[in-house]
Amino acid sequence: MSLIHEIDYGTPASRAGTTVRLTIDGREVEVPEGTSIMRAATEAGGSIPKLCATDMLDAFGSCRLCLVEVEGRNGTPASCTTPVADGMVVRTQTPRLQKLRRGVMELYISDHPLDCLTCAANGDCELQDMAGAVGLRDVRYGYQGENHLGAAKDSSTPYFTYDPSKCIVCSRCVRACEEVQGTFALTIEDRGFGSRVAAGMGETFFDSECVSCGACVQACPTATLMETAVIEKGLPERSVVTTCAYCGVGCTFKAEMRGEDLIRMVPYKDGKANRGHSCVKGRFAWGYATHRERILNPMLRERITDPWREVSWDEAIAHVAREFRRIQGKYGRVSVGGITSSRCTNEETFLVQKLVRAGFGNNNVDTCARVCHSPTGYGLKTTFGTSAGTQDFDSVEDSDVILVIGANPTDGHPVFGSRMKKRLRQGAQLIVIDPRRIDLVRTPHVQAAHHLPLRPGTNVAVLTALAHVVVTEGLVDEAFVRARCDLDSFQAWADFVAAPQNAPEAVADATGVDPLALRAAARLYATGGNAAIYYGLGVTEHSQGSTTVMAIANLAMATGNIGRKGVGVNPLRGQNNVQGACDMGSFPHEMSGYRHVADDATRAMFEELWGTTLDREPGLRIPNMLDAAVSGSFKGLYIQGEDILQSDPNTAHVAAGLAAMECVVVQDLFLNETANYAHVFLPGSTFLEKDGTFTNAERRIQRVRRVMTPRSGKADWEITLDIAHAMGYAMTYSHPSEIMDEIARVTPTFTGVSYDRLEQLGSIQWPCNAAAPEGTPVMHMQGFVRGQGRFMITEYVPTDERTGPRFPLLLTTGRILSQYNVGAQTRRTENSRWHEEDVLEIHPHDAEQRGVRDGDLVKLQSRAGATTLKATITDRVAPGVVYTTFHHPMTQANVVTTDYSDWATNCPEYKVTAVQVSPSNGPTDWQTRYDDHGRQSRRIAADAAE
Numbered sequence: 001m002s003l004i005h006e007i008d009y010g011t012p013a014s015r016a017g018t019t020v021r022l023t024i025d026g027r028e029v030e031v032p033e034g035t036s037i038m039r040a041a042t043e044a045g046g047s048i049p050k051l052c053a054t055d056m057l058d059a060f061g062s063c064r065l066c067l068v069e070v071e072g073r074n075g076t077p078a079s080c081t082t083p084v085a086d087g088m089v090v091r092t093q094t095p096r097l098q099k100l101r102r103g104v105m106e107l108y109i110s111d112h113p114l115d116c117l118t119c120a121a122n123g124d125c126e127l128q129d130m131a132g133a134v135g136l137r138d139v140r141y142g143y144q145g146e147n148h149l150g151a152a153k154d155s156s157t158p159y160f161t162y163d164p165s166k167c168i169v170c171s172r173c174v175r176a177c178e179e180v181q182g183t184f185a186l187t188i189e190d191r192g193f194g195s196r197v198a199a200g201m202g203e204t205f206f207d208s209e210c211v212s213c214g215a216c217v218q219a220c221p222t223a224t225l226m227e228t229a230v231i232e233k234g235l236p237e238r239s240v241v242t243t244c245a246y247c248g249v250g251c252t253f254k255a256e257m258r259g260e261d262l263i264r265m266v267p268y269k270d271g272k273a274n275r276g277h278s279c280v281k282g283r284f285a286w287g288y289a290t291h292r293e294r295i296l297n298p299m300l301r302e303r304i305t306d307p308w309r310e311v312s313w314d315e316a317i318a319h320v321a322r323e324f325r326r327i328q329g330k331y332g333r334v335s336v337g338g339i340t341s342s343r344c345t346n347e348e349t350f351l352v353q354k355l356v357r358a359g360f361g362n363n364n365v366d367t368c369a370r371v372c373h374s375p376t377g378y379g380l381k382t383t384f385g386t387s388a389g390t391q392d393f394d395s396v397e398d399s400d401v402i403l404v405i406g407a408n409p410t411d412g413h414p415v416f417g418s419r420m421k422k423r424l425r426q427g428a429q430l431i432v433i434d435p436r437r438i439d440l441v442r443t444p445h446v447q448a449a450h451h452l453p454l455r456p457g458t459n460v461a462v463l464t465a466l467a468h469v470v471v472t473e474g475l476v477d478e479a480f481v482r483a484r485c486d487l488d489s490f491q492a493w494a495d496f497v498a499a500p501q502n503a504p505e506a507v508a509d510a511t512g513v514d515p516l517a518l519r520a521a522a523r524l525y526a527t528g529g530n531a532a533i534y535y536g537l538g539v540t541e542h543s544q545g546s547t548t549v550m551a552i553a554n555l556a557m558a559t560g561n562i563g564r565k566g567v568g569v570n571p572l573r574g575q576n577n578v579q580g581a582c583d584m585g586s587f588p589h590e591m592s593g594y595r596h597v598a599d600d601a602t603r604a605m606f607e608e609l610w611g612t613t614l615d616r617e618p619g620l621r622i623p624n625m626l627d628a629a630v631s632g633s634f635k636g637l638y639i640q641g642e643d644i645l646q647s648d649p650n651t652a653h654v655a656a657g658l659a660a661m662e663c664v665v666v667q668d669l670f671l672n673e674t675a676n677y678a679h680v681f682l683p684g685s686t687f688l689e690k691d692g693t694f695t696n697a698e699r700r701i702q703r704v705r706r707v708m709t710p711r712s713g714k715a716d717w718e719i720t721l722d723i724a725h726a727m728g729y730a731m732t733y734s735h736p737s738e739i740m741d742e743i744a745r746v747t748p749t750f751t752g753v754s755y756d757r758l759e760q761l762g763s764i765q766w767p768c769n770a771a772a773p774e775g776t777p778v779m780h781m782q783g784f785v786r787g788q789g790r791f792m793i794t795e796y797v798p799t800d801e802r803t804g805p806r807f808p809l810l811l812t813t814g815r816i817l818s819q820y821n822v823g824a825q826t827r828r829t830e831n832s833r834w835h836e837e838d839v840l841e842i843h844p845h846d847a848e849q850r851g852v853r854d855g856d857l858v859k860l861q862s863r864a865g866a867t868t869l870k871a872t873i874t875d876r877v878a879p880g881v882v883y884t885t886f887h888h889p890m891t892q893a894n895v896v897t898t899d900y901s902d903w904a905t906n907c908p909e910y911k912v913t914a915v916q917v918s919p920s921n922g923p924t925d926w927q928t929r930y931d932d933h934g935r936q937s938r939r940i941a942a943d944a945a946e
């Protein structure tokens with residue numbers, strides 16, 4: 001394995017326009033106009049020494065190592081910044097150039113520690129390589145005079161070290177922070193000999209704006225910025241290309257190993273979702289995989305108040321099968337069910353739903369997408385005909401207007417957030433619709449054209465008002481609507497949105513949005529060129545979540561912003577495999593590929609393949625399972641990779657439902673909160689221990705490759721297989737690739753997908769079938785999947801969750817960059833140093849009214865429950881709105897959220913809760929039941945069981 005960073009080219013060629021012919025070292029080469037000499041030389045098979053150039057960054061021309069001679073020109077221009085010209089004759093390897101390069105390199109080395117043999121980067125250092133490439137043998141200057149060898153290291157961040165004694169001030173780290181990440185945290189301080197890389201204003205890396213994405217480490221050509229793991233354990237020896245298991249961006253990484261130790265995760269340049277970039281989670285926060293709290297052996301207990309007893313796999317599996325059969329014998333076929341996870345692979349998810357439908361004999365299977373993006377599935381299927389986003393991530397590069405609603409890409413989807421920021425720096429215009437002033441509203445060199453800070457719960461009113469402006473001001477793309485959409489539905493919709501009650505002025509009181517700003521935003525979206533909408537859980541997790549998704553689809557269709565690059569409707573999926581979990585048939589009413597269980601032909605196909613009879617009645621959703629448990633008819637639940645006690649709304653109700661069951665089986669990495677109510681714990685595997693596929697937010701199916709053997713002895717898919725066998729329903733697969741073969745057989749949008757094809761293409765965006773053998777980057781190009789796009793009436797219905805004298809504030813929730821969902825993984829890494837606890841953001845006015853000071857402990861009370869946490873006073877939130885994250889079990893925002901939910905899908909209304917905030921003297925009762933590690937004590941389980 002080459003450990004040399006893949007940096008080669010210098011100025012990326014302008015691929016548009018004409019080509020030019022030139023001669024390089026006697027060889028004729030034809031390249032596009034605008035190509036740099038360095039790139040042309042590479043394409044001609046040559047290689048020019050370089051240090052400051054990389055193919056991830058714009059050419060800079062500072063190191064002067066890439067000098068060349070051009071016939072007819074004076075001097076020796078830098079080949080990385082000099083474009084080719086027709087008829088040019090270039091020489092790259094003359095004695096004069098070699099002497100010049102040796103001289104440049106000698107100066108670098110004379111101020112660089114000569115400790116190559118003991119340096120952590122020995123063998124992975126471009127400076128070392130280039131010294132060899134230019135033939136430098138001796139350094140004449142020694143360490144005479146001033147140098148930087150004694151410069152102090154900065155080890156403030158947990159994941160990498162900055163050692164300025166090794167810095168050649170090539171500025172690659174600074175440019176990576178600016179061009180790739182878009183944070184602008186690094187600068188070159190001072191000038192001349194005193195110039196040095198600095199984070200912030202004389203701060204440490206940790207205290208600066210640096211977000212530890214790793215782009216600077218990746219860009220560094222020496223050991224100046226180096227992963228701490230490499231310094232401590234040595235350079236890796238082998239690598240495996242795999243897919244990150246955090247958010248829905250789906251970054252591709254090289255997992256670099258030394259023996260059985262994972263040394264580092266290096267973002268993969270050929271990864272089509274991330275294009276060589278990463279965030280602090282995927283790049284560095286993988287230590288949970290070997291955390292001491294991983295459970296590695298199956299465990300059983302008769303009652304949830306008993307201590308756990310470690311058992312063999314055979315005993316655990318036999319117990320699960322026996323219990324589920326006993327329960328079904330006593331309470332009926334539909335008394336058990338399963339929950340799949342968006343954290344797991346497509347293959348694992350497919351097997352769980354197959355176990356439930358074919359093995360349990362009912363459709364009681366649901367997935368955690370129930371609580372996040374189920375409205376996306378409903379809304380986009382209703383309007384466009386397919387339950388998925390329309391674009392690939394590359395599409396953003398063709399956008400002129402970007403509308404972000406209910407999403408916070410720089411925290412929730414940071415790698416795509418960086419690409420979005422790059423496009424915005426290039427001139428695209430931004431509209432943000434969010435109750436909170438997210439970072440994107442104003443970030444270095446990016447300023448939103450419009451931020452509409454709406455009151456939580458009024459998305460539909462705002463979107464319908466935007467549509468009102470489009471229709472009443474004549475901004476509809478009539479040609480598109482006539483050619484592509486159902487005209488009856490359009491006319492009914494246009495009449496509806498044009499009504500006076502939907503005007504921006506009419507909804508201003510309810511939404512809190514300035515009508516003039518709303519009108520301006522609507523005009524920009526409709527007339528600003530290619531306009532793309534990106535949205536997140538701030539859209540879906542509402543009582544009108546599905547309506548909001550349809551309002552977004554309406555707006556895109558009415559303005560013709562669908563069916564080509566640069567436009568579209570793009571749900572930013574929260575978890576790594578939300579899209580896949582939905583695709584695989586995890587919902588109780590749908591088989592894989594979103595086909596209803598009541599469809600006889602679909603069922604017949606599965607019945608023939610699976611050799612069993614399938615139920616035509618949709619099964620129970622998660623909230624219905626819990627209701628049925630409380631009422632006594634639902635008794636057994638198999639939960640793979642999901643912590644419903646922490647992630648589902650109204651924690652007390654979830655606890656009551658779980659406590660009422662007779663066999664709860666939790667398959668996970670750690671003893672999560674739900675495991676407090678489990679009778680069986682089956683140890684799961686991390687993504688590093690498994691083969692399979694994830695499907696990201698752009699419908700991109702990507703391989704997950706096993707980097708290390710499963711620490712518990714079994715991969716997750718094997719556990720499900722064993723349960724099925726033990727229950728008497730045999731499934732036969734010897735490898736996850738065979739599960740994918742079955743998925744492809746039964747799912748029309750996957751018929752062209754196989755592991756072999758994924759190896760050939762790298763990744764595939766579904767639909768992939770005979771009509772689209774290489775997949776589909778942009779959907780609905782020629783026509784909508786459902787034929788004609790369907791406009792839906794989106795009447796604004798205020799949520800039943802109202803503010804009033806007792807609960808006058810509205811709570812909304814979100815994520816922070818360093819943590820991930822309920823924090824089961826990230827809290828077990830050094831990422832917790834950035835976010836040790838969830839805090840409550842409150843506007844200065846509301847804080848003053850309540851006598852709350854910054855940092856005070858406050859009680860957050862709703863109709864559902866109460867929690868305490870620290871207050872942060874900020875004007876990022878408007879008066880009347882408070883905000884918190886949900887990463888720590890010690891605060892559990894979902895104790896406060898209600899069980900109101902989306903009318904169509906039951907997706908919980910996490911984003912709107914009426915609350916009161918008051919000073920607090922200490923934690924609530926239930927919070928005192930947590931141990932020092934934030935784990936709930938067994939006591940709460942006992943309480944719930946009584």
Ligand code: FES
Nearest residue numbers: 050061063064080
């Ligand atoms: Fe061209 Fe550094 S690589 S000047």
